[in-house]
Amino acid sequence: MMPSGNQKKTGEHEFITNIQKALGRPSGSVLPDQSVLTQAPPPDLEHRLSLYCSRNRQDQTKLLDLFMEQAALVNMKVIPVETGSLAGSAVRELILKTEPEWGIEKSVIAWQDPLIEQLGLKEQLASDNVALFITQSSPAPGLEEREEKRRHLLESYIGITTADFCVAESATLVMRSGPGRPRAVSLVPSVHVAVIKMDQIIQSLSELYFRLKFDPKEKEQGLTNCMTFISGPSKTADIELVMVHGAHGPRQMIVYVITG
Amino acid sequence: MAEIKTEYYKQNAVKAIGDPILQNALSNVQNRLGPATALCYQKLAEGPDLRLKAHKIREFAVNNLDILLPVLAQKIRDRGGKVFFARNAEAATAYCLEVARENRIKMVVKGKSMVTEEIGLNQVLEANGIEVNETDLGEYIIQLAGESPSHIIAPAIHKTRKEIGRLFTEKLGIPYSEDPPVLTQAARKFLREKFLKAGMGLSGCNMACAETGHITTVSNEGNIRMSTTLPKIHMAFMGMERVTARLEDHDVLFRLLSRGAAAQNMAGYVSYIGGPRTPDQLDGPDQFHLVILDNGRSRILADPEFREALFCIRCAACLNVCPAYGKIGGHSYGYPYSGPIGAVITPLLTGINRAKDLFLGEPLCGACKKACPVDIDLPRMLLALRAKAAYGDHQWAVTRVNPREKFLFEIFSILIRNRKLYDLAMKAGVFFQKWLPRKQGMISHIPFVFKGWTQSRDIKPLARTNFLTLWKNRNQKS
Numbered sequence: 001m002m003p004s005g006n007q008k009k010t011g012e013h014e015f016i017t018n019i020q021k022a023l024g025r026p027s028g029s030v031l032p033d034q035s036v037l038t039q040a041p042p043p044d045l046e047h048r049l050s051l052y053c054s055r056n057r058q059d060q061t062k063l064l065d066l067f068m069e070q071a072a073l074v075n076m077k078v079i080p081v082e083t084g085s086l087a088g089s090a091v092r093e094l095i096l097k098t099e100p101e102w103g104i105e106k107s108v109i110a111w112q113d114p115l116i117e118q119l120g121l122k123e124q125l126a127s128d129n130v131a132l133f134i135t136q137s138s139p140a141p142g143l144e145e146r147e148e149k150r151r152h153l154l155e156s157y158i159g160i161t162t163a164d165f166c167v168a169e170s171a172t173l174v175m176r177s178g179p180g181r182p183r184a185v186s187l188v189p190s191v192h193v194a195v196i197k198m199d200q201i202i203q204s205l206s207e208l209y210f211r212l213k214f215d216p217k218e219k220e221q222g223l224t225n226c227m228t229f230i231s232g233p234s235k236t237a238d239i240e241l242v243m244v245h246g247a248h249g250p251r252q253m254i255v256y257v258i259t260g
Numbered sequence: 261m262a263e264i265k266t267e268y269y270k271q272n273a274v275k276a277i278g279d280p281i282l283q284n285a286l287s288n289v290q291n292r293l294g295p296a297t298a299l300c301y302q303k304l305a306e307g308p309d310l311r312l313k314a315h316k317i318r319e320f321a322v323n324n325l326d327i328l329l330p331v332l333a334q335k336i337r338d339r340g341g342k343v344f345f346a347r348n349a350e351a352a353t354a355y356c357l358e359v360a361r362e363n364r365i366k367m368v369v370k371g372k373s374m375v376t377e378e379i380g381l382n383q384v385l386e387a388n389g390i391e392v393n394e395t396d397l398g399e400y401i402i403q404l405a406g407e408s409p410s411h412i413i414a415p416a417i418h419k420t421r422k423e424i425g426r427l428f429t430e431k432l433g434i435p436y437s438e439d440p441p442v443l444t445q446a447a448r449k450f451l452r453e454k455f456l457k458a459g460m461g462l463s464g465c466n467m468a469c470a471e472t473g474h475i476t477t478v479s480n481e482g483n484i485r486m487s488t489t490l491p492k493i494h495m496a497f498m499g500m501e502r503v504t505a506r507l508e509d510h511d512v513l514f515r516l517l518s519r520g521a522a523a524q525n526m527a528g529y530v531s532y533i534g535g536p537r538t539p540d541q542l543d544g545p546d547q548f549h550l551v552i553l554d555n556g557r558s559r560i561l562a563d564p565e566f567r568e569a570l571f572c573i574r575c576a577a578c579l580n581v582c583p584a585y586g587k588i589g590g591h592s593y594g595y596p597y598s599g600p601i602g603a604v605i606t607p608l609l610t611g612i613n614r615a616k617d618l619f620l621g622e623p624l625c626g627a628c629k630k631a632c633p634v635d636i637d638l639p640r641m642l643l644a645l646r647a648k649a650a651y652g653d654h655q656w657a658v659t660r661v662n663p664r665e666k667f668l669f670e671i672f673s674i675l676i677r678n679r680k681l682y683d684l685a686m687k688a689g690v691f692f693q694k695w696l697p698r699k700q701g702m703i704s705h706i707p708f709v710f711k712g713w714t715q716s717r718d719i720k721p722l723a724r725t726n727f728l729t730l731w732k733n734r735n736q737k738s
Contacts, residue, residue, distance in 0.1 A: 021558075137540075170515075182541070206508070223472050226533055232528055240285070241292060241414070247444055247482060248455075
């Protein structure tokens with residue numbers, strides 16, 4: 001992974017010494033005081049975690065309502081569906097009625113993910129003239145494999161992903177990168193479709209950071225090398241402050257929430 | 261370094277005020293974004309006082325930069341990223357150029373970043389034969405036009421749709437249109453090719469997190485995600501102050517940043533980036549470089565009077581409410597940073613004497629402080645800069661801007677302490693003023709050292725009989 005070539009000087013020592021001087025601290029030998037970074041787990045840790053993880057049906061429905069309300073403000077379409085296969089047929093309908101932005105062939109790319117498998121897209125699209133690419137990959141994909149996947153990505157006009165969390169208050173989908181979950185699927189195709197389960201909807205950004213930091217389940221994975229928040233389709237207002245969707249990323253964004 | 265044109269402040273301001281199209285654009289931005297941001301703060305669950313909490317978070321981080329930056333760097337290196345600490349603009353651009361050459365890069369795509377404007381990165385790369393493509397729509401427009409940004413987050417706000425339509429027809433060869441969706445689509449198509457061909461993507465950094473070892477990038481267009489996902493190399497640039505200690509700090513800061521910048525609840529895209537592609541991943545850059553820049557910031561850090569300027573998260577909320585910015589626009593400030601924050605940090609980064617007009621031109625009305633998501637006391641620092649300009653300052657090597665000013669005030673001080681002398685001076689004034697040119701009863705020009713008084717306005721003549729005499733006479737009569 002490390003690029004070869006000569007070892008460059010990082011300039012770190014001189015740089016930090018200079019900052020220490022500016023801050024009026026004795027320079028050089030001081031060990032980093034990690035106490036400014038870590039925070040003791042809050043006393044209500046267990047309580048908060050159990051609250052977050054044991055929302056009942058009614059709480060979850062409330063969060064879904066809040067999410068839908070906020071999503072409408074950022075032009076993100078949210079469609080609740082009972083089951084995965086209903087989501088699958090909804091996606092099929094979307095594919096049939098949406099035309100590609102570039103070219104005429106219809107190709108769709110989807111993450112390799114158990115939740116997306118529930119959609120049964122392969123069967124759904126069997127009789128249609130639509131190519132379905134899945135981002136399945138070997139444990140350490142080489143250049144050739146990555147370039148093949150990149151071609152698939154570029155051919156696709158709809159990208160289908162899941163999400164790790166969905167923050168209701170700001171209508172934000174949170175995705176961490178990992179094997180089988182290339183980040184460009186939510187970015188390069190003209191339409192981004194996300195499929196989530198209702199219990200993935202959380203209240204706030206503050207809950208998100210709390211869980212990422214203190215929930216043992218999330219802590220293990222951490223933020224990964226790339227965690228992305230997506231709140232609506234790509235947009236710009238750079239010409240006379242007129243809002244236009246589809247600046248560089250997806251022009252349209254649809255979230256199917258499986259409620260069953 | 262970016263070209264410094266702060267000494268042309270006055271003439272550029274005059275030009276800007278005389279440009280009706282620009283005036284229209286500026287009031288449009290301010291009328292829409294200024295009040296919208298204020299309303300957003302009101303609607304926060306915690307109310308506008310959340311800004312005070314954000315201030316504390318930034319203060320804590322800036323006061324601990326010597327601890328946070330090495331931790332951030334180490335965590336990124338642990339994931340296989342490279343971190344370079346650049347003392348100044350030259351070191352930063354040289355590093356970028358070196359990496360580009362090592363990897364035989366011919367073309368780069370770039371997300372909007374103020375710090376790369378500050379170090380003049382585009383010019384250096386272009387001078388070395390590397391094609392640079394700005395990909396933020398606003399930046400792309402001004403790059404095509406050969407101009408510089410006039411607003412921190414809406415860089416092409418000074419251009420009308422008609423101008424942009426003509427520009428696209430000329431440079432991209434598309435049929436003329438002044439429809440924003442059509443123009444946006446044209447840029448989308450043109451830049452997509454560039455994203456796919458570029459060997460390196462460049463970005464700034466909105467806020468790093470030391471605890472987790474990530475930088476963050478924020479955009480609404482998705483251009484920064486494109487630039488940092490598709491090319492084989494991603495290089496990010498950050499001012500050394502743009503880091504926070506803890507992950508949960510980002511909750512307050514991102515909510516306020518989105519509201520301050522564009523009156524949004526949340527920016528369209530926020531990415532936490534902490535290293536290159538891992539072997540099991542299908543996409544992402546093979547190399548990730550982070551360049552952390554000082555370029556005069558440690559000098560600001562060392563001065564308790566101005567340290568607060570480093571709390572800034574570059575949202576441009578202060579531009580959207582500033583009466584001076586609202587009239588003279590971003591270009592008058594003569595450096596990438598404009599508005600009240602520019603009037604503070606540009607002099608500190610490029611020289612207080614040279615950039616004195618920037619802080620002398622700001623009205624000290626306090627609107628910027630109220631609009632600031634991290635509650636920076638900009639008016640206090642503007643005033644402190646004025647004091648340095650008036651009295652001189654050894655630490656910042658400031659010479660008195662106007663030595664005659666002090667001389668005149670000393671004379672004035674003698675006059676007002678001596679009744680007879682004062683009355684005599686007033687009488688002399690009344691006597692001599694009859695030779696001064698007048699316009700509608702007002703004096704339109706005073707010569708010599710006083711000429712500044714009438715440079716841009718007329719002044720009322722001294723009364724023939726002063727107030728005290730009138731008062732005395734009135735009491736005698738009754």
